[in-house]
Amino acid sequence: MNIWEGCKPFNMLSKKTQYAFHALIHLAENADKGPVLISEIAQEKNISIKFLENILLELKNAGILGSKKGKGGGYYLLKTPKEIPLARIIRLLDGAIALLPCVSLNYYEKCDNCRDEAVCGLHDVMSKVRDATLKLLENKTLKDILTKNVAI
Template sequence: MLSKKTQYAFHALVHLAENVDKGPILISEIAQEKNISIKFLENILLELKNAGILGSKKGKGGGYYLMRPPKEIALAKIIRLLDGPIALLPCVSLNYYERCENCRDEAVCGLNEVMGKVRDSALKILENKTLKDILTRN
């Protein structure tokens, strides 16, 4: 399961994407709209900003905004940033690989093989679906 942090991030990003034309959006607005603790959300948005996904403006009339169009922000990127590996096992993770401590040889480990397939099938979706794809349907 994705952490609350990542879940909140997705909802916040959706709100930002649905209001791209309205200039910078307040943290407090997002928090209220999406029912998220404002202080917790603050940290999350900051992290997204430091990763180059969001931009911000301070002071009156300030707030957060997307640095790129929604269709260029892949879901996988957000998950990896805030949650870490997408794979179910460290030994099949592309970005957070760790050697398996419990098997002798990953090259012949059947678990490794199957979990690699699960990773691929998830990535096929998460690398290609973007913020644009998770906006509210009407």
């Protein structure tokens, strides 16, 4: 059961992050209905319920979601969609937003194939890519990826 089915999807967002986005969208679009069941999100978005559990828990531990146990419980947003930048979610679940460790702002790591980072042309170009990417992902929020209009 290969979920990527024949494409070559390297460098992409993990399923974990993709599922997180879809779950957050569902939560935002149903924010008026009180806590939402994990099982409801899983069914609606076609995600393994047990896998989704872990993801929602991570989002909760990061202060993005709240939860309520017991009957009538479920998950809900702790922030408005507008307050949740996409970069926040990606960094939380996938880590660095950069094509090379040596240009990552949050997960920097020295590269060991170049002698001097200061004069590495690769470093320059990849920094530019990172900046262009972050400009979008830090300014676009959950609100921007919603289908329906939701009250702020």
